[in-house]
Amino acid sequence: MRVKICGITQSEQAIAIARHGATHLGFICVPQSPRYLTPAAIAEITNALDAAGVVTKTVGVFADATLEEMGAIARQANLSHIQLHGQESLEQCQQLLAEIPSIFLIKAIRVRTAADLVLAETYAPYVDALLLDAYHPDQLGGTGLTLDWDALVSFRPTCPWMLAGGLTPENVSTALSTLGPDGIDLSSGVEHQPGVKDLALVRHLFEQLRPWLPISAEL
Numbered sequence: 001m002r003v004k005i006c007g008i009t010q011s012e013q014a015i016a017i018a019r020h021g022a023t024h025l026g027f028i029c030v031p032q033s034p035r036y037l038t039p040a041a042i043a044e045i046t047n048a049l050d051a052a053g054v055v056t057k058t059v060g061v062f063a064d065a066t067l068e069e070m071g072a073i074a075r076q077a078n079l080s081h082i083q084l085h086g087q088e089s090l091e092q093c094q095q096l097l098a099e100i101p102s103i104f105l106i107k108a109i110r111v112r113t114a115a116d117l118v119l120a121e122t123y124a125p126y127v128d129a130l131l132l133d134a135y136h137p138d139q140l141g142g143t144g145l146t147l148d149w150d151a152l153v154s155f156r157p158t159c160p161w162m163l164a165g166g167l168t169p170e171n172v173s174t175a176l177s178t179l180g181p182d183g184i185d186l187s188s189g190v191e192h193q194p195g196v197k198d199l200a201l202v203r204h205l206f207e208q209l210r211p212w213l214p215i216s217a218e219l
């Protein structure tokens with residue numbers, strides 16, 4: 001079980017959240033987002049994690065960025081993972097892995113209809129993991145909207161997958177027992193305001209996750 005907390009903007013919160021048990025910390029590299037961080041700001045946080053001796057995966061979240069941009073930011077900000085949250089094609093995923101083989105690639109699909117689940121499965125051979133998020137007409141992510149979990153019960157791609165979209169400490173147990181994803185991803189459900197996490201909610205989340213321990217970062 002992997003637990004990604006996304007939309008981190010502060011070093012102290014990053015360290016505290018990783019110490020609570022997050023296996024992955026997500027940084028938003030989409031300039032339109034209220035959670036956006038510059039590459040230099042992400043680098044400051046990843047350096048602070050290193051200095052504190054905290055080991056965690058660091059995920060840059062992009063939407064329709066160029067390969068060059070992503071490569072440069074991944075290097076500058078010391079990212080282990082890239083999450084593609086836009087309309088990136090299969091070919092772009094293949095290209096990214098060919099050009100940056102050391103990166104772990106997560107393709108996010110925003111699910112509106114059953115066809116999107118079929119689409120998601122087509123990416124499985126070309127990425128390291130899939131992530132399902134809720135669809136919103138005007139926002140790419142961090143929406144707080146949940147997916148229709150009933151529609152996902154038979155979703156079994158050939159690669160690991162993570163569930164995102166409106167997860168909270170209150171609904172996460174139900175999501176895990178209903179769907180059995182390989183990982184979960186939360187942002188607004190553990191937040192005071194965009195980018196400012198509520199550490200009491202993060203603690204509550206990890207209490208709820210105890211039955212699913214041990215949490216493993218191997219993804």
Ligand SMILES: O=C(O)c1ccccc1N[C@@H]1O[C@H](COP(=O)(O)O)[C@@H](O)[C@H]1O
Nearest residue numbers: 033140141142143144164165166187188
């Ligand atoms: O959080 C954002 O602002 C964001 C912007 C652009 C692309 C993705 C973004 N976040 C992703 O949204 C889900 C979590 O959302 P929720 O608030 O828990 O419903 C997660 O995958 C983030 O990486």
